[in-house]
Amino acid sequence: MILAGGSGTRLWPLSRAANPKFLHRLGGTDQTLLQATVARVSALSHPDQVYVVTGVAHAAAVARQLPRVPEDNILVEPAPRDSLAAIGLAAAVIARRDPEAVVAVYSADHLIGRQERFEELIRLAADAAETGALVTVGIRPTRAETGFGYLHRTEQIAPGVHRIAEFREKPSADVAAGYLASGEYLWNAGMFVFQVRAFLAELERQRPRLHAGIAAIIEAWDGPDHEIVFGAVWDDLEKISVDYGVMEGAAAAGKVVTVPADFPWSNIGDFHSLGESLDGDADGNVVLTDAAVPTLRGVEDSVVVSTTGRVVAVVGLRDVVVVDTEDALLVCPRDRAHEVKQVVDGLRADGHAAHV
Amino acid sequence: MILAGGSGTRLWPLSRAANPKFLHRLGGTDQTLLQATVARVSALSHPDQVYVVTGVAHAAAVARQLPRVPEDNILVEPAPRDSLAAIGLAAAVIARRDPEAVVAVYSADHLIGRQERFEELIRLAADAAETGALVTVGIRPTRAETGFGYLHRTEQIAPGVHRIAEFREKPSADVAAGYLASGEYLWNAGMFVFQVRAFLAELERQRPRLHAGIAAIIEAWDGPDHEIVFGAVWDDLEKISVDYGVMEGAAAAGKVVTVPADFPWSNIGDFHSLGESLDGDADGNVVLTDAAVPTLRGVEDSVVVSTTGRVVAVVGLRDVVVVDTEDALLVCPRDRAHEVKQVVDGLRADGHAAHV
Missing domain, CATH: 3.90.550.10 (Spore Coat Polysaccharide Biosynthesis Protein SpsA; Chain A)
Structure with missing residues (x-):
């Protein structure tokens, strides 16, 4: 079940x-x-x-x-x-x-x-x-x-x-x-x-x-x-x-x-825990992309997710989350990934319900 | 002239x-x-x-x-x-x-x-x-x-x-x-x-x-x-x-x-100098967006540019550059903004000329 x-x-x-x-x-x-x-x-x-x-x-x-x-x-x-x-x-x-x-x-x-x-x-x-x-x-x-x-x-x-x-x-x-x-x-x-x-x-x-x-x-x-x-x-x-x-x-x-x-x-509570749950590459990065072209330079221990076909270039950051979707983008440190809930609440309050 | x-x-x-x-x-x-x-x-x-x-x-x-x-x-x-x-x-x-x-x-x-x-x-x-x-x-x-x-x-x-x-x-x-x-x-x-x-x-x-x-x-x-x-x-x-x-x-x-x-x-040599050239908001952020919905939480001294209509949510970062366009995304610290040249060179070398 x-x-x-x-x-x-x-x-x-x-x-x-x-x-x-x-x-x-x-x-x-x-x-x-x-x-x-x-x-x-x-x-x-x-x-x-x-x-x-x-x-x-x-x-x-x-x-x-x-x-x-x-x-x-x-x-x-x-x-x-x-x-x-x-x-x-x-x-x-x-x-x-x-x-x-x-x-x-x-x-x-x-x-x-x-x-x-x-x-x-x-x-x-x-x-x-x-x-x-x-x-x-x-x-x-x-x-x-x-x-x-x-x-x-x-x-x-x-x-x-x-x-x-x-x-x-x-x-x-x-x-x-x-x-x-x-x-x-x-x-x-x-x-x-x-x-x-x-x-x-x-x-x-x-x-x-x-x-x-x-x-x-x-x-x-x-x-x-x-x-x-x-x-x-x-x-x-x-x-x-x-x-x-x-x-x-x-x-x-x-x-x-x-x-x-x-x-x-x-339970993949947030993008930080998603990163914890999956094996990273040699730099500790977890990169999940469908068609996107990820370009990472000097990036470590980060979580990069993209569902678009875009070039996603991240340079010189560690422990960050980058999530790229058709109508919204998120960039935050892994240790603040849980604050996404507040972002969503704020968008809903500001009349952007279509984006949540 | x-x-x-x-x-x-x-x-x-x-x-x-x-x-x-x-x-x-x-x-x-x-x-x-x-x-x-x-x-x-x-x-x-x-x-x-x-x-x-x-x-x-x-x-x-x-x-x-x-x-x-x-x-x-x-x-x-x-x-x-x-x-x-x-x-x-x-x-x-x-x-x-x-x-x-x-x-x-x-x-x-x-x-x-x-x-x-x-x-x-x-x-x-x-x-x-x-x-x-x-x-x-x-x-x-x-x-x-x-x-x-x-x-x-x-x-x-x-x-x-x-x-x-x-x-x-x-x-x-x-x-x-x-x-x-x-x-x-x-x-x-x-x-x-x-x-x-x-x-x-x-x-x-x-x-x-x-x-x-x-x-x-x-x-x-x-x-x-x-x-x-x-x-x-x-x-x-x-x-x-x-x-x-x-x-x-x-x-x-x-x-x-x-x-x-x-x-x-x-001369706006890179996004860092663009940020230097313009007046920031109360948190020192320079935000240039056409239709996008920027959502910044705990972000300081950063440069956020978007030409899309997307929600751009940045949380808990300082001195970063986020540039969101239709077919490409850049995230990097301001002091490495000049490395964008290497990203572009890399994309060109990897056959992604359409994205540069």
Whole structure:
């Protein structure tokens, strides 16, 4: 189950409300992040076992980028309702086909390395999920990151599988440093593996109204009123994340375990982290261009992205980000790449919504 | 007499072989540098006394940018033959109309400030030229510049007028520092004032073949063979600058004087010097955009130029140059702006001639 949503304005001007990052070739290959996500699970799931949840704005692009995924597996939300409704819907659709199914939930816009290790750990998580537990694949932290939520793992209950004591909100810098030092905390990467039956049972226990809404949608799924019921019921569903809505409560009930993962992972939060996630050239530069002619002189440790056919000449700078798109250009130091959000907010406030 | 030539690749990607800097609005106003040059002399010369020498590639653009300059005053060189042929031709054309004429020679792509002072000093130079001297308007140096030629001035021969001992080549850094400290040296800005008669006499004395060629062209100027003679004779003219070809020899013969000028002047050698020449905003930024939406956050002392309608977002940088054009983008620190020449050379060598 691949969640293909989110606008990702921290990757502006490449990623837009109308053109989110999962549709872009950001992995340094010919594949978009969405395509790379499907390719990554190809040894684990046949294409007709791949389900994608996306929004109305990107349904057509998703369908065209993934020609081998069956049309019925591309679930288009009538409106954004956060991750719990999206996962709940897809779990219910999958449960109709196979109530015993074990599913893995991925984001369409993450980068993951060490393919064999990834497959090994997802298989381990799937085994753990056969017990009925909700499994999170937590990422071993490599830095005291304050931008992610954390998982507090406790005792090992099987080789490579630990119990989760609780989910933790994004920490302060001090707290994050403590988490890193303790070795007991993992990044919550939003990667889950569970039996659909177990997940839907927890959904019903903790969020009965949301569960009932999804059940009503599924009831009408094959009938003539599919779209009417889907649209009307969906609109009233609670807007809440899977973490708050189900996982935290399940953890408190001792139903969540984790498989700590040591493969490289990035949610590509901004262009700096994109640069961190990809191998640079001999000068440490990560250069992603389609048709452009990059000309770098004395440039080091920088991230240069262009979707235009222009000459992009950068001279004598280090640790900068240059992003060149048809209607907008960004130049900033890597350590201020996160301020792109303020730029986007400012453009929106100044009436330049077409550029965000 | 305005010389509108030169490709100015040090202002790449704005200025191109096909689109030189004098055709661009670089002065922070709605005027191109060429238009600003004509406007600057409007109190000194009526439009029908303004002559422009340009090349075949830019004749149409020059004609359209200067609608009040008569067509016959726009002299189009069949091929580039450096400044002596250009000035000699225009002087000869003007001499047919008025043998007593005093002309001032300007470049079309320089920035000059303090308009009243400019007019005052050109009038002073014109008075000095009435004696038959060739007058250079030398710029008082404001830094130990190694990129310009210098004039060595000696005794004052009239208020504000000095004799010139000699022209000096571009100096080393040490020599330039000595020039600056001595107070006896001026920048050679290529700005001259002279009687056309006196100039043509010196041309004949020092470069008789070039003088004869121009005379032959003028002989056929009003006849049916104008273009045939112009093209054929022009092609054989010596390719030499006015400094080497006439002014240095005239200085050695004691025929050159100078009016030291203290108005702000720049030949806009690169984007750094463009930034030096124009008033910045409160943060010291010089922002020249046509339709673009500039968004600067925490940016200081930078030069941002855009000819596109794009959003140009720069965050958290100081002393940088960002130049955004339809088919090329430049990002570099101001103190490396001169390296644009190497970028252009590299692009040409790599087969991207269309981008230079």
